[in-house]
Amino acid sequence: MHGYVTDPDAPGGLRFADDLPEPTPVDDEALIEVRAVAINRGELFLLQLRDRDWRPGQDLAGVVVRPAADGSGPGEGTRVVCIAEGAGWSERIALPTDVVAPLPDEVSFEQAAALPIAGLTALRALRVAGPILGRRVLITGATGGVGQFAIQLALAGGAEVSAQVSAEDRAPLASRLGADPVVTDLDDEGLGPFDLVLDAVGGPVLKAAIGRLAPGGTVATYGNLAGEASLSFRDFAAAPLAKMVGFFHAHPQETRGEDLRTLARMTGDGRLVPQIGSVRSWEELRGTVEAMREREVRGRAVLTVG
Ligand SMILES: NC(=O)c1ccc[n+]([C@@H]2O[C@H](COP(=O)([O-])OP(=O)(O)OC[C@H]3O[C@@H](n4cnc5c(N)ncnc54)[C@H](OP(=O)(O)O)[C@@H]3O)[C@@H](O)[C@H]2O)c1
Structure with missing residues (x-):
């Protein structure tokens, strides 16, 4: 073979x-x-x-x-x-x-x-903080394999979706998928505040994303493409009681097939492309x-x- x-x-x-x-x-x-x-x-x-x-x-x-x-x-x-x-x-x-x-x-x-893997990561990370209907969600690394699914699934779940992309030339794809606004950095203090952040990038992007959380918000960290982040409790000053969740797509293991079925069904009916x-x-x-x-x-x- x-x-x-x-x-x-x-x-x-x-x-x-x-x-x-x-x-x-x-x-x-x-x-x-x-x-x-x-x-x-x-x-x-x-x-x-x-x-x-x-x-x-x-x-x-x-x-x-x-x-x-x-x-x-x-x-x-x-x-x-x-x-x-x-x-x-x-x-x-x-x-x-x-x-x-x-x-x-x-x-x-x-x-x-x-x-x-990309679809399960997006689907399951969007569930870590409960229902997303009407919530503000930020996706970083948003035109990557996981990010593009995350934008679409978050919108399908009724969230308001913002996206961070690596460069200006990546922005049109995130916009076409429905994210608004689409930014290359998180410096603008008017961004958010976000109830949920899905972060692929890590490093300074993760640190900045924590600064854009709403009080009690959640950041699901699942990648560190830009390296390690140096964090302290002061980063959470604007978001008391916010949480950071270390996210792994494979858990829970026994429902991976069920979630794959959901992704396949949503692709079949055109909600997920x-x-x-x-x-x-x-x-x-x-x-x-x-x-x-x-x-x-x-x-x-x-x-x-x-
Ligand atoms: N924890 C888990 O269970 C799990 C599951 C799946 C993936 N992951 C991890 O998550 C990360 C993303 O996976 P993926 O499959 O989406 O990867 P991918 O398809 O390579 O996408 C990564 C995205 O992040 C962007 N990016 C890379 N470096 C960046 C930076 N310094 N600043 C801003 N954006 C940056 C890339 O931009 P360009 O388009 O410019 O390259 C790309 O859009 C990887 O580290 C992967 O190992 C973890």
Whole structure:
């Protein structure tokens, strides 16, 4: 079976192997034929950290070729979206049925593969402070993989959405998705105050975002692209009793499939439009990884398999 493994001696540290073992599903696992995968920024770090022969790949869409033996999950031939712990950049994968969700006909494999980690991060981070109907929400790094979903989901949830982007040329995308205002920094004291901030950027952006919180507001910190932030309680002076939540998309684990189903349904009915920056064959996966490292891909990087 074909698939990617880490190999420090190969170009880009990734080898396209043709001798991987066929997956052998246990009772609660379905066998999926993979049709499209996506790359997440966090996986770029993992590729550098892991040992030789590690099998990457978490976001994928495909078709069930053998349903789970215990009768759970979708039947043979169902088009699905899935989140894996790894080994997703392969022709086939066995996955527990609680991380597999069926796809509406309207959702392509490429759109579906764009959903899992970025979509779950946005959906679940927007829930950390309770209902967002009528609340003011700030999304930082807003034109990234997570950010573009967060803008759309926050608007669908009835929030007033502001966005921070890395540069002026990123602003039109955030505006088109419905964020207003869209800014490149958080210096303007008229911004907010925000009930909820979703922060991908960290560093000075996180520190400034805390200064724009409403009293009792919440910042969900899920990335630190700009490095560590140096914080003290004084940063919270304008927002007494505000909270900072360290957010991880994978929790709670047992409802990932349910949340994937929500993302797929919202994509099917047009409320969520994955912003896909790049679609290539998976034979060009290494070049896509490099393009992501150079910040040349805007939105999700998707690869078709087979
Ligand atoms: N905790 C979790 O569970 C979880 C889940 C998913 C992702 N993450 C992390 O969250 C972060 C974002 O993930 P992603 O998939 O959205 O990444 P992404 O697609 O690369 O998007 C990152 C966005 O942030 C912007 N950005 C980068 N550096 C910036 C800076 N110094 N100031 C302002 N904006 C900046 C980028 O701008 P450009 O367009 O200019 O590059 C891009 O729009 C990553 O660190 C990732 O590892 C964590």
